[in-house]
Amino acid sequence: MTGMPRPELLPAAGGGDASAVDELFGQLYAELRRAAHARLYRSTRDGAALLDTTALVHETYERLARQASLSFANQTHFLAYASRAMRSVLVDAVRERLAEQRGGAAVHVELTTGLGERLSTPDTPELLRVHEALSELAAIEPRLAxxxxxxxxGGLTNDEIAAALGIGLRTVERDWERARSFLYAALQ
Structure with missing residues (x-):
């Protein structure tokens, strides 16, 4: 992780101070870009380039800046919250793209049954499938999700996740293995 932000920034940003959010984001910008780049790199392997790194980080900033009050105990909690915002941005981008692919802006015309059967629909991209499986997992085991x-x-390491959740490193490793097993089964 990068250097720690000034201690007074986290409570001020959590209290809704826009300048504190700006400064905190500026200090952690490199870390957020690293996480966004890693996430987007995994997406582009499947040919699904949604956003560029800068756009994802800036959209994440917009979502965090709009929140009235947030509570960040430390830098890791802030990055954990930012990873949730990144997930939301990416899922919204996939849904928007799917809506466009299915004629979201087109004039809708009623099709006859014969024509409708001959049309094919695109597969759901990996990111949306992961999001749906993750939502299922959250209903069963919220911590695993x-x-x-x-x-x-968010691209956080196991050590950072352990600190953010207040659990041991070995617990995070076990949770990651259990979650991977669940997601593997859900995505098959």
Missing amino acids: QVVEMRYF
Whole structure:
């Protein structure tokens, strides 16, 4: 991780101070770009370039800046929250792209049954499938979903996840293995 932000920034940003959010984001910008780049790199392997790194970080900033009050105990908690915001941005981008692919802006015309059967629909991209499986996992085991969210979407290390969740490193490792097993089965 990068250097720690000034201690007074986290409570001020959590209290809704826009200048503190700006400064905190500026100090952690490199860390957020690293996480966004890693997440987007994994997305582009499947040919699904959604956003560039800068756009993802800036959209994440916009979502965090709009929040009235947030609570950040430390830098890791801030990055964990940012990873959740990144997930939200990416899922919204996939949904928007799917809506466009399915004629979101086109004039809708009623099709006859015969023509409708001949049309094919695109497969759901990996990111949206992961999001849906992660939502299922959150309903069963919320902590496992948090671990996946922080690691997959936020790029946090196991040590950073352990600090953010207040659990041991070995617990994070076990949770990651259990979550991977669940997601593997859900994505098959």
